[in-house]
Amino acid sequence: MMILENLKYLNTILMRYYLIIIASALMSCSQSKVSTKESNVEEKFIDSVLATMSIDDKIGQTNLRGTSSRAKTLSDELKEDVRQGKVGALLNVMKVEFVDELQKIAVEESPSKVPLIFGRDVIHGFKTIFPIPIGLAASWDTDVAKSSSRIAAIEASSVGIRWTFAPMLDIARDSRWGRIAESPGEDPYLASILGKAYIEGFQGDSLNNPTSIAACAKHYIGYGAVIGGRDYNTTIIPEPLLRNVYLPPFQSALDAGVATVMTSFNEINGIPATGNEFLLKQVLRDELKFDGLVVSDWDSVVEMIAHGYAKDEKQAGEQAANAGMDMEMTSRAYEHHLKDLIKEGKVAEHQLDEFVKNILRIKLRLGLFETPYRDKNNEANFYKETHLAAAKEAAIKSSVLLKNSDILPLSSATKVALIGPLADAPLDQMGTWTFDGEKEHSITPLKAFKAANINFKYIRALTHSRDKSKKQFQKVINDVKGSDVIVFVAGEEAILSGEAHSRATIDLPGAQEDLIKVLSKTGKPIVLVIMAGRPITITKIIDDVDAVLMSWHPGTMGGAALQEIIYGLREPEGRLPLSWPKEAGQLPYFYNHKSTGRPANKKDYVAMYDIPVGAWQSSLGNDSHYLDIGYTPHFPFGFGLGYTDFEYDNLQISKDTIGFNEILNVKVSVTNVGERTGKEIVQFYTQDVVGSITRPVRELKGFQHVNLNVGETKEVTFKVSAEQLKFTNHKKIHAAEAGDFNIWVGPDAESGLKDTFYLKK
Numbered sequence: 001m002m003i004l005e006n007l008k009y010l011n012t013i014l015m016r017y018y019l020i021i022i023a024s025a026l027m028s029c030s031q032s033k034v035s036t037k038e039s040n041v042e043e044k045f046i047d048s049v050l051a052t053m054s055i056d057d058k059i060g061q062t063n064l065r066g067t068s069s070r071a072k073t074l075s076d077e078l079k080e081d082v083r084q085g086k087v088g089a090l091l092n093v094m095k096v097e098f099v100d101e102l103q104k105i106a107v108e109e110s111p112s113k114v115p116l117i118f119g120r121d122v123i124h125g126f127k128t129i130f131p132i133p134i135g136l137a138a139s140w141d142t143d144v145a146k147s148s149s150r151i152a153a154i155e156a157s158s159v160g161i162r163w164t165f166a167p168m169l170d171i172a173r174d175s176r177w178g179r180i181a182e183s184p185g186e187d188p189y190l191a192s193i194l195g196k197a198y199i200e201g202f203q204g205d206s207l208n209n210p211t212s213i214a215a216c217a218k219h220y221i222g223y224g225a226v227i228g229g230r231d232y233n234t235t236i237i238p239e240p241l242l243r244n245v246y247l248p249p250f251q252s253a254l255d256a257g258v259a260t261v262m263t264s265f266n267e268i269n270g271i272p273a274t275g276n277e278f279l280l281k282q283v284l285r286d287e288l289k290f291d292g293l294v295v296s297d298w299d300s301v302v303e304m305i306a307h308g309y310a311k312d313e314k315q316a317g318e319q320a321a322n323a324g325m326d327m328e329m330t331s332r333a334y335e336h337h338l339k340d341l342i343k344e345g346k347v348a349e350h351q352l353d354e355f356v357k358n359i360l361r362i363k364l365r366l367g368l369f370e371t372p373y374r375d376k377n378n379e380a381n382f383y384k385e386t387h388l389a390a391a392k393e394a395a396i397k398s399s400v401l402l403k404n405s406d407i408l409p410l411s412s413a414t415k416v417a418l419i420g421p422l423a424d425a426p427l428d429q430m431g432t433w434t435f436d437g438e439k440e441h442s443i444t445p446l447k448a449f450k451a452a453n454i455n456f457k458y459i460r461a462l463t464h465s466r467d468k469s470k471k472q473f474q475k476v477i478n479d480v481k482g483s484d485v486i487v488f489v490a491g492e493e494a495i496l497s498g499e500a501h502s503r504a505t506i507d508l509p510g511a512q513e514d515l516i517k518v519l520s521k522t523g524k525p526i527v528l529v530i531m532a533g534r535p536i537t538i539t540k541i542i543d544d545v546d547a548v549l550m551s552w553h554p555g556t557m558g559g560a561a562l563q564e565i566i567y568g569l570r571e572p573e574g575r576l577p578l579s580w581p582k583e584a585g586q587l588p589y590f591y592n593h594k595s596t597g598r599p600a601n602k603k604d605y606v607a608m609y610d611i612p613v614g615a616w617q618s619s620l621g622n623d624s625h626y627l628d629i630g631y632t633p634h635f636p637f638g639f640g641l642g643y644t645d646f647e648y649d650n651l652q653i654s655k656d657t658i659g660f661n662e663i664l665n666v667k668v669s670v671t672n673v674g675e676r677t678g679k680e681i682v683q684f685y686t687q688d689v690v691g692s693i694t695r696p697v698r699e700l701k702g703f704q705h706v707n708l709n710v711g712e713t714k715e716v717t718f719k720v721s722a723e724q725l726k727f728t729n730h731k732k733i734h735a736a737e738a739g740d741f742n743i744w745v746g747p748d749a750e751s752g753l754k755d756t757f758y759l760k761k
């Protein structure tokens with residue numbers, strides 16, 4: 001009997017290795033997406049592994065154990081848990097020796113010998129830090145997104161990390177929300193194409209390349225819609241809004257072959273995302289055909305108790321399991337209760353098998369069964385020159401020039417006073433979610449100015465962004481006397497944005513505004529550079545400064561990028577991936593809003609101070625606006641200046657009417673009418689004028705980057721088909737509808753040349 005059992009085991013192991021070899025060979029010549037032919041081999045392999053696993057081994061696979069990246073030693077308890085097969089993946093194991101040791105225990109000593117995956121939040125770079133994601137989104141550039149995540153993957157995989165919890169694809173329409181820093185902004189189209197590029201970069205040509213890391217589309221779903229921008233808060237998202245705005249970036253991530261998806265912390269219409277069967281089973285698995293791994297967010301399973309959805313850990317586990325959530329991050333409801341829940345018939349055993357298959361599938365695609373260990377040839381590729389150059393390029397392409405009264409670029413002869421709490425803040429310029437980047441490598445503006453031999457004087461003036469002290473003000477006024485121009489690097493420290501770092505006011509903290517006001521009285525021109533994790537309201541100081549340059553938190557090479565922009569070696573190439581608010585009280589604000597029954601307009605608008613005292617109540621323009629700040633943002637979505645000017649003309653459409661199977665060509669001429677070569681991002685918007693449900697006033701449908709020499713004209717063409725005009729209505733019908741459409745081609749969401757066409761049945 002014993003011999004028979006052993007033979008059976010040996011047979012299974014041999015079979016497993018035979019299948020690994022075939023599966024790996026097939027996968028190494030494929031992209032990260034796997035065709036049916038390969039899937040059959042994959043599935044056979046997965047089934048063969050599953051067949052050798054006990055119920056405890058299976059539950060072990062669903063456990064993503066969190067550790068502290070600061071741990072100096074490897075605990076015996078953790079080693080023992082891995083040995084017993086109680087852990088499927090680990091988060092934040094950052095010492096390579098620990099990674100190697102734990103993996104060795106898993107593949108040699110654990111009952112099922114299934115390798116572990118090591119995960120980490122590699123969000124906008126690993127060691128070489130790129131601009132924060134909202135900054136990268138401002139590049140509107142898929143090459144920038146892809147190269148940033150490729151480099152992050154190369155660096156992170158060298159220490160054994162094969163899974164990142166990025167990209168974050170939450171549409172964010174409220175800049176008070178601290179996590180807007182990590183978001184792709186407010187537009188589903190832009191988020192979708194950037195998300196795809198990030199995934200291509202992280203996952204490389206093939207997931208089983210040792211420098212590829214599994215990406216994670218997060219947070220599924222609606223996390224950006226938290227009420228009032230308060231983190232972790234409630235969301236209410238009607239299904240058409242879910243499908244038209246929040247879901248498209250996830251659809252695009254799945255099309256790009258994303259390996260994993262993370263559930264979000266928030267509830268949606270009363271049901272937490274982590275226990276939401278409709279979202280996980282019906283939408284993600286049945287409709288979108290996702291075959292990768294779904295992981296919860298940190299403790300989000302047991303947080304269903306605080307949500308008031310589960311009465312205890314066991315019920316939370318049951319709800320998450322029945323909703324189809326595969327792997328539990330940090331909390332242990334599955335570990336503690338899944339076996340009993342299965343025994344009691346509350347969770348089906350085949351549900352657990354499904355979880356394990358999804359997990360094994362990703363481990364297999366990562367090549368972990370064949371090569372569980374870190375590739376020693378891929379060692380410490382940190383801060384390579386090419387990586388730093390890419391980070392600088394990304395920072396240049398992410399910088400958005402919001403105002404320029406003929407002051408930028410500065411000539412090299414200008415004597416500059418470099419001022420401000422962010423001018424030499426190496427940690428803060430890296431932004432939120434940079435656990436591994438080291439501030440010693442940051443090139444701050446101060447460092448960059450020194451390296452470039454700029455004629456300047458540095459005056460810090462405020463120690464950090466929240467410094468309220470005005471003690472230095474008089475000294476600063478004296479110190480700037482000999483300078484021609486003040487470059488004031490203002491903003492927020494990194495810690496003021498990111499997870500759980502929402503703000504109710506989003507102006508410059510501390511005494512920064514006061515100092516700018518005082519300095520403006522000196523008569524010296526001021527170039528305001530902002531480093532922040534979100535748009536900062538600047539209505540109170542905009543008239544005191546001559547230029548405003550948004551550099552977000554620009555990362556390791558931020559200062560070098562800024563120095564080149566300020567002195568005109570390069571121009572700022574970014575465009576806003578969100579609407580820049582005038583005041584926090586205007587939020588949420590987004591360009592693709594609905595029209596309302598009483599759309600705001602210039603003719604009817606009455607400003608607060610123009611209202612006659614004692615005015616009759618109904619004598620004011622009754623439409624959708626604020627009396628005090630109007631109805632437009634400070635700067636619209638898509639906006640950004642360069643160092644030259646462009647003119648748009650000659651908008652032409654190929655037909656006035658198109659059928660459902662036809663393509664409409666939209667052409668426009670763009671000319672560089674300024675005095676230097678420059679780059680424009682030509683944007684294409686549509687509006688479905690009348691729909692079975694109301695439609696947004698504009699929607700981005702395409703954009704193109706064009707480089708133009710002085711005086712040069714280029715014709716830019718966009719193509720429109722019914723496919724791009726589809727939306728989901730209240731009856732869940734996903735289709736384009738016949739009728740009139742407006743189109744605009746222009747430099748932002750509030751301007752552009754306009755035309756119309758008709759989509760005919």
Ligand code: NOJ
Nearest residue numbers: 121165218219297298499
């Ligand atoms: C919580 C965050 O919401 C999520 O984005 C992150 O990946 C996990 N923690 C792991 O750190």
